[in-house]
Amino acid sequence: MAIRIYNTLTKQKEIFEPIIPGKVGMYVCGPTVYDSCHIGHARALVVFDVIVNYLRATGYDVTYIRNFTDIDDKIIDRANQLQVSSREIAEKYIAEFYEDMDAIYVSRANVEPKATDHIQSIIQIIEQLIHKGMAYHEDGDVFYSVSAFSDYGKLSGRKLEEMEAGARVDINPKKKNPLDFALWKAAKPDEPSWDSPWGKGRPGWHIECSAMSRQYLGDTIDIHGGGKDLIFPHHENEIAQSEGAFGKCFVRYWIHNGFININHEKMSKSLGNFKTIKDVLKTYHPEVLRLFLISSHYRSPIDFSDKSMDDAKSVLERLYALCKRCLEHKISIHGSGDMSSSEYWPRFCEAMDDDFNTAIGISVLFDAMHHANRIMDQSVNILQDENKPVLLSIFEDIFRMSRILGILNEDPLTFFEKQKSKALAQQQVDVSMIEQMIQERALARKQRDFAKADQIRQKLQSINIILEDKPDGTIWKVR
């Protein structure tokens, strides 16, 4: 079954056919490193992480490139504010980026190039564009001439004339057309700069992606991704640069992810509702964030709220509870290891093949979970049960699905310990007191003094401690 991808360029789902069968070249726009990553970044990163995982699982050899924009106005501003070099700012936030990515289980790309390491290739493309008459040099700046590229606007669905009519862009007297954009910016005093045929300066924002994607993936790449906001002008300009300079199709499939709102409001610094990844991880397990991010289709807008996060949390806890239950029965949660498949993996693939429909994929995970629990409910001794192989094959699939989605990375026991201590930290309850009360209750139960036992249960419940009586003792958790 072929994978179908919604292509922003054609506005429809298309059968995915890479240029070279079996191989995929994929480029995703990474962050401008001038501040901490927020959950919007997390969404884009997680979405493309899942996509890459899935492409690889279906047998594609994926070369995944994700860049860092490490030179830019915002970085320079921040550096000036803090009285440090822009390089220091970039390095600080790149380090932080990796911390965040590791925390939320986003894998490294094959190459993670930085703009400042590719100044020569950038200059070469600009020279080529000037040579072809598609760019012009003006007083140390170089601009791309949008009117020289007849396809300008094809990605974002705009027409040059219409944009000019409604344009309220800054009046830059150096530009021939207000929509022309900078390929090279002349250095202002004290700004970081590189030598170029046009004097000291630095690259414009869009040109780095044209340069780096070509260097690592060639003239035409299979997939280019990023957030919806990048469609215009960033990706539109990348097309103009790359196709203008090399005369070949730049990207075959454009994939764009939707935005995150917070309590139905746009997430923005002015509204004060910006959430960084680190903020969210103070309250929620990283896989809760992942699960929340992929429980809707990647192109839809999603609303971040406590309710949605709590929903994702209970889902994750149920999955881990199943894993824990298996471990208690000495069943490997990594399945049989021989890739013997139940019905769930093919169903999951069917969902993912349709434009990476993770929402349906997760529902398949649920079916598998119910099935596994049902088998264990009905079994007296699962190790000798005739259904053991079925259970193992279900777990084989649960494990494979979780590898794609990037969840269930932790040992279940560790997971619940962490959840417990996180909850305890917020509740401020005394653990030894709880355990003492459980002892008392155990004694009461032994003496069949259920009134007293229930009283203790009630008391603990009132401070959000829930008890679970198991055959071999009582366990507790924080609600």
Next chain:
RNA sequence: GGCGGCAUCGCCAAGUGGUAAGGCAGCGGCCUGCAAAGCCGUUAUUCUCCAGUUCAAAUCUGGAUGCCGCCUCCA
């Protein structure tokens, strides 16, 4: 002003012509001393509204209403 998107159960959310997935919450049952967890069952004759095309529409067309995004840095 230009371009585009969205509106599906209390909440979240799939579903692009064939008769409404899934999750959370709720309810009933099994299990339990009672619970919890788990399992089973159940909850939208209906998809913002109006009109139309069709044997057939949440899905297509036209209109209305509401919400949102992009056009300036942005995932």
